[in-house]
Amino acid sequence: MTTQVLPADEAGIAEAARLIREAQPVAVPTETVYGLAADATSGEAVARIYAAKGRPSFNPLIVHVAGLEQAERIARFGAAARALAERYWPGPLTLVLPLREEAGIASIVTAGLPTIALRASAHPAMQGLIAASGRPLAAPSANASGRISPTKAEHVLDSLGDRIPLILDAGQTSHGLESTIVAVADGAVRLLRPGPISAEELGAVAVATPDRVIAPGQLASHYAPAKPLRLDAVEAGADEWLIGFGPIGGDVTLSAGGDLVEAAARLFDLLHDADRRPVAGIAVAPIPRDGLGNAINDRLQRAAAPRTEPDQ
Ligand code: AMP
Numbered sequence: 001m002t003t004q005v006l007p008a009d010e011a012g013i014a015e016a017a018r019l020i021r022e023a024q025p026v027a028v029p030t031e032t033v034y035g036l037a038a039d040a041t042s043g044e045a046v047a048r049i050y051a052a053k054g055r056p057s058f059n060p061l062i063v064h065v066a067g068l069e070q071a072e073r074i075a076r077f078g079a080a081a082r083a084l085a086e087r088y089w090p091g092p093l094t095l096v097l098p099l100r101e102e103a104g105i106a107s108i109v110t111a112g113l114p115t116i117a118l119r120a121s122a123h124p125a126m127q128g129l130i131a132a133s134g135r136p137l138a139a140p141s142a143n144a145s146g147r148i149s150p151t152k153a154e155h156v157l158d159s160l161g162d163r164i165p166l167i168l169d170a171g172q173t174s175h176g177l178e179s180t181i182v183a184v185a186d187g188a189v190r191l192l193r194p195g196p197i198s199a200e201e202l203g204a205v206a207v208a209t210p211d212r213v214i215a216p217g218q219l220a221s222h223y224a225p226a227k228p229l230r231l232d233a234v235e236a237g238a239d240e241w242l243i244g245f246g247p248i249g250g251d252v253t254l255s256a257g258g259d260l261v262e263a264a265a266r267l268f269d270l271l272h273d274a275d276r277r278p279v280a281g282i283a284v285a286p287i288p289r290d291g292l293g294n295a296i297n298d299r300l301q302r303a304a305a306p307r308t309e310p311d312q
Pocket residue numbers: 059060061062096110113115116117139140141178181192193219220221
């Protein structure tokens with residue numbers, strides 16, 4: 001595919017919004033770096049981000065929203081989260097919060113986790129694209145896996161040229177440093193990633209609210225099913241739920257036609273579903289180890305590995 005580069009003006013944003021509604025990823029500037037954005041309510045659109053970046057594994061992605069009102073429809077805000085959003089949005093602050101299941105965010109966005117990372121960018125191109133497409137936008141940095149984050153449209157073109165349909169060009173981004181990430185849950189504010197807004201600044205705001213701790217922290221970064229998982233299965237064993245792919249039908253299928261984009265989009269939903277079935281184990285048919293199939297196999301292998309610590 002040829003990659004179009006358009007100025008991030010009204011016409012460019014209208015064309016980008018059209019592609020977003022067609023479940024295509026589009027590169028768009030934010031105040032930090034260029035992001036590769038796709039409709040966060042479409043699993044297939046988000047799977048195409050992974051396909052374009054060639055990412056070998058699924059990580060939870062940040063979802064861009066217009067502001068607090070749209071964010072509150074997607075996640076549960078307590079007092080501290082609301083205070084932080086009111087003080088720093090729009091701006092380079094990402095909040096990790098409990099996800100509202102009913103919000104319709106595709107499970108590949110959170111990699112199956114019950115939390116979601118939300119951000120309201122101050123950049124008019126990102127704001128314009130959210131408004132014009134009418135969708136919350138999942139957007140990691142717009143670079144091929146393993147390359148550095150792009151701060152100019154030319155960087156995106158070098159790294160993802162021919163792999164995405166459109167780049168919106170608004171020149172150099174202003175921070176060049178990825179957003180500060182904070183998790184707010186269970187009465188605690190935890191810094192997950194340092195960034196343009198410092199921990200000291202955030203602490204001053206958090207102290208004025210009931211949730212008052214600001215500390216470095218970690219959060220479960222991956223979902224894994226509770227049941228044992230067997231890979232490369234050609235049929236179900238006794239008391240196993242089989243997730244099929246292509247010619248192997250199974251109880252359900254990731255993709256009957258062997259389509260990796262469809263399979264990636266359905267992966268976390270089908271794992272959650274299998275965990276709820278009244279069977280002892282989960283088996284998954286072989287998935288080809290190329291392109292998106294690498295990320296799918298990576299996630300399945302981690303989920304199948306014997307665990308030495310309790311699941312997070
Ligand atoms: P980026 O690579 O800039 O898109 O940042 C994504 C990072 O945000 C991930 O590597 C996580 O550190 C963090 N993140 C996103 N979503 C979540 C989530 N649901 N729970 C915890 N951390 C998250």
